Amino acid sequence: MEDSVAPSKGADRIAFYALRGVTRLCDGVGVALVAAILLLIVSAVIARDLLGVGMPWTEEVASMLAIYAIGFGSISAWVRSEHLVVDLFSHKLSGLGKNVQYRLTALISCGFFVLAAWGAWIMSDMSANNKTVSLSISFSYLYYGVFFSFAVMALIAVWQTLRGPVAWLEAPSEEELTRS
Template sequence: MSLSSTPPNTSTPIEDPSVYLDDPNRKSLEIDTDTHQGPALFRWLTLGMEYLIGAILVALIVSVSSNVVGRALFNHSLPWADELARMLFIWLVFIGAAAAFSRYEHIAVDALVRRLPLRLAHMLYLLQHLIITGLMMVMIWGGYQVLERSSGRSAIMNVPLSFISLSLVLCVIFIAAVSIWRMWVSLNVIRHPEGER
């Protein structure tokens, strides 16, 4: 009885991760700046938001770092740095949420919808975006109320508080517009599924 020096081949093939990342039923709803898919306005706005996110991140890092260096080396903090960092972070969150929505990068459980036939999947997408649009309309109304009533200014930098709330309103208007466009696309797929294959 001899022992073999090579173990038996028990490895299983590694599955391609794009199977879990790409939903073929959702392709017509995606906005992709590289392949020029989706309305040009949404593509340009998405690219603009992504560049703005980069600029805000740099400004946020500079603001926070300058305050840390000021405290550590000079024993003097910059009072405006914390306030600026807070404002930049609020804008970063809302612009990031809109850009991620545009690129379909929010977390979603799509195990069911990717296995459905095209027409049925788009019925669910239509329902999903109808709910999203309804929620965004409520947030637009609430954001408008906040903008209308915020007459104060920030304590140190004297920035109007309505400027901070504007980030919410712009974010939800963009998400609502993209949702309405996606509902229109889903309606067309539901009516003519053979044209979308």
Template sequence: MNNSRENSPPIGDPMVDFESAFEDAPFKLSDYRLEDFVTLTLFWALILVVFAQFFSRYVLGSSIGWTEEIARYLLIGVGFFGSIMAARNGSHIMVEFFYHYMPGWQARLLEHLVNLISLSFYIAMAWIAYQLASRTNSLMVSVDLPKSIIYFTVCAAFTLMALRTVQRLYLKYLGRSL
């Protein structure tokens, strides 16, 4: 028998795709943009705040009051700034099933339509978040900061998602990658 055939995974094995996701690519600093570093900073701030909350509650026996609210807002920031990264890379969640069974021209037309709808959504949500931020005058519960900071952050994230989507589509039109 052919020994190499027995050791190779069967065709269509889901583990092949799973393992290929963990292949190491060389690190290049030029692959990262400003929003990547902002997201990383917010993420580490979230880790530190949650650790402070855990430590104060379970080790010291007295919870720090502001940590829960700040952790919630940092998580919002991580989610929205992570979405900017996904918009830049074109990696937002989508259903690819239909694209495989369509003719090429239909798949391209649907892709353009989805990109246009996404761009419209980002612009509309940026406008709504701006309107909400402009009307919010209350302060956060545990910290004396205006709640509008959160809404302006969301507005900025949607604006940057729209700009990164336009940039990605423009570079794709030119035949280059981001």
């Protein structure tokens, strides 16, 4: 998407910049969270081994940061179509067939994302009174990260279903990558 040329006008131009902004934001936040996890783990090891000070709360915070980092990374990967895909017959479809397949896949994905977001919301409600041992943080905050990522991916999947495939979101094929 970074190498793509923005559409010249209309709703596609707005969508292009909105999705590019979302991916940049998600990438930046995800990298910051992973860096925070690494810093936290290194500081816990140094504190324990060199200073003899235990930091048992770091495991709880690292787990929460990891869930949010995965959520932001999933959103970015969904926009870029970088999730794992098994493509057995798409290359043999006509243009109309590819369009229908794209929309159907986005619609099915949207259904899955809505179901997963709903499950995360229910789990956040069910675990509201369960708290972590060291910091007494509600487990609901863990599920909020899962809910947020699935809800955003569901919104993007709705847009993909309604809009259909766009040239500026298509990933280059393996043949195009080997030719360059």
